[in-house]
Amino acid sequence: MIIKELKNLFLKMPFMTNSFLSKSKNTLQIKLHFLMASILILSCSFSFSQENTRIKNSSEKTNTDILPKTTFEETVILPLQKNQLYFEKVFLHLNKTSYFDDDIIWFKAYVSDIKSKPSNQTSRLHVSLLNGEGKTIQNQNIFINKGVGKGQFVLNDTLKNGTYYLLASTNYMRNFGVDHRFFQEINIINKLVSKESKGKNNYDVQLFPEGGYLLEGAENVIGIKSLLNGKGHDFSGKIINQKNQEIASFKSEHSGMSKCSFFYDLNENYTALIKTNDTLFKVNLPAAQKNGILLNIDNNNSDILKLIIKTNRNTAFKSTYKILFHQRNQIIDYVEIPDLETQNTIFEFDKKNFVEGVNTITLFKDNQPIAERKFYKEDKGKTVNLTIEKDTVENDSISYKIKTDKSLQANLSVSVLPINATNYTETVTIKSAFLLSPFVKGHIENPAYYFKKENQKRNEHLDLLLLTQGWTQFSTKEMITDLNPPYQYDFEAGFKIKGNVFPKPTNQLALMTKDNVIIDKIFLNEKKDFSFNNLLIYKGDHMKISFLKNQNEAIKPENLHVDSVQSSPFFNFNIEKSKTTDSVLHDDLWTELNTSGSIKLDEINITSKNKTYTERKKIIRKYKPLVFDIGKYDNLPIADHFKNKDLMYFLNFDQDTKLVKWNGIETHLETGINKEALLYIDGKYITSNELSSVSLQINEIDNILVQPIRGNKIFQVFTSENYQKDIIELFEEYLVTDGFDREKKYYAPIYDFDENKYSNWLEIDWKPDLVLENSGETYIKIKQNKQLQGYLFSVQGYTQEGSLISEIITIK
Structure with a gap:
């Protein structure tokens, strides 16, 4: 929408007087680029244009001004939009979160674009099982088809008791750095003794001025975060001035986070006194700027976002300030801030114009970023409610009907556990993995909390989480590189088999299966090097390579060399040292639950140490x-x-x-x-x-x-x-040693322990292949267990339109 004169906008507002129009015209020189707005002296309300938005070409003129040579569009907008990279997100739905040492981790993978729609770009997902120190134990290459894939990790008794992690990403996601990979904590139980690992407590207290900095002569908001061994910890505290006078107090509200506000007096210094675990910390607040603009938000209203712009008497508006709304490199809109006549100005924005999930507001001064704040927008229009009800009982099985409140197509997975399951703690959901984690740096403690309806303060606490993200001062170039990085890593559509061959009786080379079925043919064109690309091959497959004459007559190569295929690198992960419980079982309980040999191990090719373990069992069975x-x-x-x-x-x-x-x-x-x-x-x-x-x-x-x-x-x-x-x-x-890992057919484990007495440790069923057609419903059948009090259904998935489904449903 081309820039409009402010006067034309005001003329559409019948409640404004001519005197106000005159004053507004002379003092408020705000330029609206994609926004239609109504502006008041103390409170400004904005609603985004419903027209198709576009960037105004710098050569276009309006009857208000001619854009300068270096405009905000040229410096910020166009570079953010130039060669925009596709943005992928990953989620793994696990059948449970606590496993015995001879168990199997079953999972379904979901890969989406930035709008949470199934990604059709990538067909290869890297999934790693890491130990408590972040070192890789096993790797899996999962075939992704239309945004979904399935896999499993076979465990064994070489794994020590404790905390482990699952890490998943596509090769293309590496363009955006390591913070956007999927990450989830699990427990593996393999020990008689339940105890806590010993170690020195590591305290970390952090302060986060809202927007990124403090300002003298203005009311400031500051976030406080206290960590004990990497996890949020309760605290209380206060802020004192140089005279040791208390000017504000606070205490932890959720997961070691809190906030407070205070007026920063001129030429004053402040200290935060924070008490946690009978330990007192003194932290000096950052020195305040003498002049500038503060960026505060109020996100309490479900329909309206309030943006509060604060300044002080020392600040003269000799620079141009602009506010950019975006989700990473996806630009939503931007607006120029007028010469303010008051130190506090409120802008109101209709939330329907923002995108679902975490949005970012960045404040620019003369086209350089100086402050930033994130906020969350819930899109109620994309909410899908799901129900499960008993349908029929037949012999030893029960049929359940799964139905949504909308007629839509969806891909789902369901884990079925006892209603009082001890082996399942939901800390990550598809909503937290797609709408929150990719847009927040660092580890989030229990991100699923912010999406559970029963948590009444979840929105308030989510905003607190985003407040305590902090902001690192960037140059414009650094910001653009971070949000819209250069293209370095490709989408992976399969695997390669490369090598060289000579002499060449013909120029046509074929790749064949063990049964002599041709998979691919290439033309060498007088070259001795060859490469078969984008192959859908699996680890353990047997391949043959042959020259082809007319009518596909095969000729054996005399000298053939096949390169050792190098996988795309799997990365270790930096795990913050934390004091964790080694076992969730008491000694006497473990004695009865001891599952040595209790769960059948399936055969699968896994890495080095565990490969010998499983292959040996196969060899013994084969040749005995x-x-x-x-x-x-x-x-x-x-x-x-x-x-x-x-x-x-x-x-x-x-x-x-x-x-x-x-x-x-x-x-x-x-x-x-x-x-x-x-x-x-x-x-x-x-x-x-x-x-x-x-x-x-x-x-x-x-x-x-x-x-x-x-x-x-x-x-x-x-x-x-x-x-x-x-x-x-x-x-x-x-x-084939470097290919996709084959998915296995799920089977419920057979336990040695008393299932009636320890039913809360059972695993009932895993349904990873559920598809809702346009009717919005489907059925599942599970084995009936009359000893159980009921069932817990963990349902995750998404629709073709990007609506996310995440439910925990219990049925007695």
Whole structure:
């Protein structure tokens, strides 16, 4: 909307007198760019234009002025809008938040754009399980399709008891830094003793002037935050002047946060005295500025946002001040502040013109940012209410109907637990993950609190959280770089397989499955290097690479090298040291709940330390019919440089075991110095007369196991299925080690403990694939447990239009 003269706006207001119009015209030179406004001397009310907004071109003229060469649009608006990056957000819905050491963490991933609509840009999500120090234990690559994906982490008894974390992000999110990754705390139980970790208490007291600084000769608002070992802690305190006179008092209101207001006298200094845990802290308040503008807000009204602009007598309006409304680099609007005739001026804005979630107000002086304040806007029009009611009971199962109050399409996940579940504490929801956390720096303690309707002061406490965010002085260039960073990291649409091959009988190269189905074809164009891109492949898949002639006739490459694929980096995470409870179980309770071997472990490829654990169980189960004591053997890893060699070459150079003849007559295997080795192939002992005729190639072998006995060795070699069926494999197979992790089918764990006595630790069901069609309803069926008092349903999800669904529903 092109700039309009203030006079034209006032003429539309019949309640204003001509004398006021005249005075207003002479003294209030406010420029409205996207806003239509009514302005009063002490109270100004704004409502955003309903027209299609646009930036006014600097070459356009109005009948009030000609824009200078360097305008606010050119310095701030256009750079924020130039090459705007897509903004992604991530949420993981977990089936519960406390797990036994042999449990499985089941989760569903949601990836959205800045408006909370499903993201169609990314197909790969990185999810990590971290220990209490923030070190990565396991990684998962989750396939994201139309904004959702599923996965799981298999736990085992190598994990110590305590606090762990889940971290999730897309590669593209790295453009915006580390603060926007999804982060959630969980508990893993693996210990008899319940105790608190010992350590020195670490206190942290912080002061946050509203807007970013204090001003002499004006009423100031300041936020106070007290942390004990990284978590909010109760406190009380006061502010005193240089004469030790109390001028304001305060006490913690929520999660170690509070605020107070006081008049900052000229040439005065102030100190905050804060008492927490019988410890008194003295913190000097920041020195106040001699002149300037304070930025305060009142967000208590559900429909109107009040913006209070304060100044003092020393401040002369010789500079140009502007207010920018935005959500990161998404510009909502901006307005120029007039030459104020009073030290306190109130602007009122209709909230329907702001976006859902955290909005930011930035104050500019001569196109340089000088103050900032965040506020939250709840969009009631996007609220979706959900109900669950019993539908039918059939044999040992119950059917429940899930219904929303609107006809819409939605993707949901539901965790079903006992009504008195001890293993579930909701601290993160899709609403907190999409509407709050991405727009706030640092860790938020229990963000789900601010979105639970039963918390009557949640809006007040949320504003307190945003007040205590603080603000770091930026130059305009630094601010623009922070909000609209340069493009560095790509969307990931799959995986790559790269390498080189020569000679080239043809220029067409194919990637095939184990069953010789062509996945992808590329044209080499006289190059020896190749790259198959954007592949939907999974860890553990077997691939083949072949040249193709006419009519897809395959030709085996003579010299083929496949690069070791480098995954996009998973990051460790800086965890603030905190004093946490190591176990949520008492000693006597653990004795009865001891779940060693109580939950069935599924088979899955996981990282290093745990991979051996699960693969060993699989190998023992597979080969025990052939070798009764297979559990005494260790699996030998086979390095890549042996893949084109034979068995005897591998034994010689990897195991120091070679064929020798005793007295030139009998052939046997010698290992080390004067020690012997025995060889079994598929459970059959290979005699001395047969050893010299063994010609197995490494690519014909699935596993090689060894059992050392006092320096001697017994080798168990197990051949591939193709070898056993006498099938000659012309093409080498490559095992995919860097691909998507396959989702597993959910199954409820089987417990050894008394389920009736400890029903609050049970896990009933996990439904990650619920879809609401246009009717806004669907059904789920769960196994009936008559011993339970009722069920707890944790429901999370979103609609195609970006409405978020987050409910905890209990049914007795």
